[in-house]
Amino acid sequence: MKTTAQTPGRRRQSEAKRAAVLDAAEALFVSDGYEVTSVDAIAERAGVSKRTVYDHFGDKQNLFRIVLGRANDAMVATMRSAIDEELAEGLDLRDALCAFAERVATETFPMSTYAVFRRLNSQAPLGSPLREDWRERREGMLEKRFAEYAADGELKLSDPHRAVQHFVALTLRLALDAIDQDSADAAEIRAIISDGVDVFLRAYR
Structure with a gap:
């Protein structure tokens, strides 16, 4: 033809x-x-x-997958910028981790792009690869950076994946919970993150 x-x-x-x-x-x-x-x-x-x-x-199902994939890509690009700029080489480790988590919590979470992503992601079927795509790609980028910190002797860890899970749980997840509940202002978010980073470094430094 x-x-x-x-x-x-x-x-x-x-x-x-x-x-x-x-x-x-x-x-x-x-x-x-x-x-x-x-x-x-x-x-x-x-x-x-x-x-x-x-x-x-x-069909509509494939269209939804593409729309969600586009939202995922936008969030990954935003996270990549935050990692590259806030967790750059030569910065004090504690200051860098606090700056990174604060940027994500105070700039990325309030973005309309993130609100769109969360709304779309909540509609994806359970078990859908795209539902886990954001978490896996986000954690993969952080794992690579944490492994570099370990190679430089700034962190002591045998499992970068577990370390990232702990870091996210102690900082970003607690900050997001507070934001969702409208129970914290910017100062409280910074305090949550600062305390979380300190706990994380006591375990991994």
């Missing part, structure tokens, strides 16, 4: 439609939920035909 390559103009138009569908689907999945949101509603919001949605994404 003979195929014809898209012209640059057609390609841009196709990419624009695809982006419009993704944005529309994300907005509706977040506001109305996966079950309630229909392909018709997504197409109407995106300003495209229902056929266009199916041509680009196959």
Whole structure:
């Protein structure tokens, strides 16, 4: 069968439609939920035909996977920046760990991108690989950095994965719990993180 390559103009138009569908689907999945949101509603919001949605994404389930994957990628990029900038070489270890956790808790958690991610992730089926993707990729990046700290003699650990779990539990998870319950201001969040880092370093330094 003979195929014809898209012209640059057609390609841009196709990419624009695809982006419009993704944005529309994300907005509706977040506001109305996966079950309630229909392909018709997504197409109407995106300003495209229902056929266009199916041509680009196959079905609603696959579209949801792509939308969630996009949100995951955005959060991973944000976490990567925080690790690279706050846990850079040459910084005091305690100060760096506090700065990293504070940045995530006070800048990343309040972001609308993170709110979208959490809403979408909560709708993913239990056992879905994408449901665990964020945690695994986040912890993988931190594990690599903690292993580097260990190689430099700044941390004493035999299992970077377990060390990351402890660090997250003592800092970010407690901070997020406080934020979710509206029970802490910025000063309290800093105190939670500072105390958590101190406990972590007593165990691993």
